[in-house]
Amino acid sequence: MAGTVMDQISQCLDNKINFLLSGGAGSGKTYTLIQTLHHVFKNDPKARVACITYTNVAADEIKERSPYSKLTVSTIHDFLWDEIKDYQKNLKQTVLSLISAEKSDKESRLSYSSEAEINEESFSCIEYQNYRDLEHGIISHDDLLKVANHMFATYPLLSKILCDKYDYIFIDEYQDTQKPVIEIFLEHIKTPAKGSLCVGFFGDKLQSIYATGIGNIQSYIIAGDVHEIIKDDNYRCAVNVIELLNHVRSDITQRPAKKNPDGSIANKIGSAIFVYSDSDFDLRKFKTSDFVASWNFDDFRETKVLFLTHKLSAMRLGFAELLAAYKYTESLIGNEPDRLAQHLLKIGGVLFHYSKKEFSYVIDEIQRKIRTNDDKQKISSALTYFSENLDICIEELINGFDKEHLIRKDDRFNEFIEHHAETYDKIKTLPASQVLAYFKYYNDFSPYSTQHGIKGAEFDNVLVIMDNGKWNMYNFKYYFEETPGKESIIQRTKRIFYVCCSRAKDNLVVYYPKPTVQIIERAKKLFGAENVHELTTLQK
Numbered sequence: 001m002a003g004t005v006m007d008q009i010s011q012c013l014d015n016k017i018n019f020l021l022s023g024g025a026g027s028g029k030t031y032t033l034i035q036t037l038h039h040v041f042k043n044d045p046k047a048r049v050a051c052i053t054y055t056n057v058a059a060d061e062i063k064e065r066s067p068y069s070k071l072t073v074s075t076i077h078d079f080l081w082d083e084i085k086d087y088q089k090n091l092k093q094t095v096l097s098l099i100s101a102e103k104s105d106k107e108s109r110l111s112y113s114s115e116a117e118i119n120e121e122s123f124s125c126i127e128y129q130n131y132r133d134l135e136h137g138i139i140s141h142d143d144l145l146k147v148a149n150h151m152f153a154t155y156p157l158l159s160k161i162l163c164d165k166y167d168y169i170f171i172d173e174y175q176d177t178q179k180p181v182i183e184i185f186l187e188h189i190k191t192p193a194k195g196s197l198c199v200g201f202f203g204d205k206l207q208s209i210y211a212t213g214i215g216n217i218q219s220y221i222i223a224g225d226v227h228e229i230i231k232d233d234n235y236r237c238a239v240n241v242i243e244l245l246n247h248v249r250s251d252i253t254q255r256p257a258k259k260n261p262d263g264s265i266a267n268k269i270g271s272a273i274f275v276y277s278d279s280d281f282d283l284r285k286f287k288t289s290d291f292v293a294s295w296n297f298d299d300f301r302e303t304k305v306l307f308l309t310h311k312l313s314a315m316r317l318g319f320a321e322l323l324a325a326y327k328y329t330e331s332l333i334g335n336e337p338d339r340l341a342q343h344l345l346k347i348g349g350v351l352f353h354y355s356k357k358e359f360s361y362v363i364d365e366i367q368r369k370i371r372t373n374d375d376k377q378k379i380s381s382a383l384t385y386f387s388e389n390l391d392i393c394i395e396e397l398i399n400g401f402d403k404e405h406l407i408r409k410d411d412r413f414n415e416f417i418e419h420h421a422e423t424y425d426k427i428k429t430l431p432a433s434q435v436l437a438y439f440k441y442y443n444d445f446s447p448y449s450t451q452h453g454i455k456g457a458e459f460d461n462v463l464v465i466m467d468n469g470k471w472n473m474y475n476f477k478y479y480f481e482e483t484p485g486k487e488s489i490i491q492r493t494k495r496i497f498y499v500c501c502s503r504a505k506d507n508l509v510v511y512y513p514k515p516t517v518q519i520i521e522r523a524k525k526l527f528g529a530e531n532v533h534e535l536t537t538l539q540k
């Protein structure tokens with residue numbers, strides 16, 4: 001296919017060819033998705049289009065920027081639930097068969113360990129909630145994708161209905177979409193979709209930072225099921241940051257694409273520097289150094305500090321013991337926290353937003369339905385009690401939230417605790433205040449933050465602080481030293497490093513405490529020797 005990116009997309013739309021728009025960070029993928037929507041509706045105002053996003057925040061942004069009545073914008077979970085929820089008989093059969101499959105095939109993930117037997121009579125309908133209670137027909141967030149995949153694979157009529165309903169389906173951030181979802185769109189609906197439905201994917205395989213995501217769809221591209229369109233622009237970053245990004249990845253070479261009215265390049269020159277020291281990192285001191293002299297750290301929209309380290313922040317914020325209780329750091333503060341950590345994050349989130357009087361968050365998150373004024377009062381007095389008594393232990397907090405039906409201990413939580421008694425025993429006696437501190441860290445300082453995820457975000461100045469700590473999934477030393485035999489860790493580390501560095505519009509500083517000589521040499525190759533500096537005593 002020839003022509004501009006929009007020409008190529010347009011040809012795919014006209015001929016109902018599935019396509020993938022691949023572009024590096026800041027290449028304008030979201031921007032192009034909106035343009036694609038405008039293009040579709042300009043040509044056919046009656047077109048039926050679904051746009052699937054990774055988060056509710058992204059869905060709201062797209063709705064605001066493309067207010068078409070025939071456009072459905074939702075997260076993948078809401079989209080799939082809408083497609084299957086009315087077929088309750090098939091849903092029940094699917095849930096029952098996935099539970100029995102789990103006994104022989106752990107992958108089905110609908111594990112059920114309760115004594116009570118489940119059969120067709122056990123529940124009147126299947127519901128989808130943010131927790132799992134299979135005995136009462138409630139499937140969780142994670143279960144939904146498996147259930148939907150199984151239903152589309154088993155009942156061809158569902159695929160036909162979907163293809164009759166939509167002319168175009170666009171999927172943003174496809175790299176983080178789970179395999180069962182990709183299978184629905186590229187395998188299960190393939191036959192009825194031929195010539196009638198076009199599926200368009202938007203994303204970047206190097207920005208896949210969730211292990212549960214598909215990562216890439218190369219096999220479908222090679223098989224001819226998807227046509228790849230590559231966008232090599234960068235509208236976001238300064239020229240020096242783009243140069244670094246081009247050294248980090250070799251599959252796409254970006255060029256500054258922002259233009260002045262006279263056609264000249266409008267991307268700033270900016271800076272991308274690597275700073276190292278022979279001592280541990282101290283943010284307070286570093287803020288006074290020459291490297292960040294012009295940065296305004298008080299404006300969080302302008303300047304962002306990304307910690308690719310954790311010990312330090314945990315100590316500073318007050319959840320050091322909680323972190324120490326975890327054998328594997330990433331299970332607590334990586335991008336996919338384990339079941340217990342997810343539970344603590346939910347509780348921490350409710351406490352945090354309650355203290356900020358952000359009641360709509362609290363209502364969305366808690367499982368107790370508010371029907372009467374009395375319900376409201378009970379919730380409020382329970383939350384006030386917990387907020388004012390953060391010296392109680394974590395076990396009391398968890399049990400209290402369960403008893404008040406705020407955040408229930410669901411099947412998956414109980415099962416997890418049973419299998420990880422050693423970790424839970426260490427954690428349960430710690431003060432509840434650590435749960436709140438942990439939530440604050442996870443949401444504000446971690447690049448994996450769920451609420452304000454940094455993917456898609458951009459800031460004038462970005463400071464990335466690295467340290468190896470106890471990570472197993474990531475290793476900056478291996479990445480910088482290109483250690484042989486550690487390819488998968490290196491690839492994973494490279495992706496998170498790329499995502500963090502590419503948030504900088506103007507200036508980027510990467511800080512590495514106590515590097516080896518080899519690390520400094522590699523930094524010189526990536527950043528350019530003139531951009532690698534030691535933080536001397538004078539600058540501290």
Ligand SMILES: Nc1ncnc2c1ncn2[C@@H]1O[C@H](COP(=O)(O)OP(=O)(O)OP(=O)(O)O)[C@@H](O)[C@H]1O
Nearest residue numbers: 023024025026027028029030031235236455456457
């Ligand atoms: N064609 C364009 N003209 C002017 N500005 C653009 C254009 N495309 C994108 N931009 C701007 O460049 C920045 C990055 O765009 P966008 O967020 O769409 O990129 P992205 O590829 O989705 O990035 P990432 O993968 O890093 O999240 C935004 O500020 C956007 O407004």
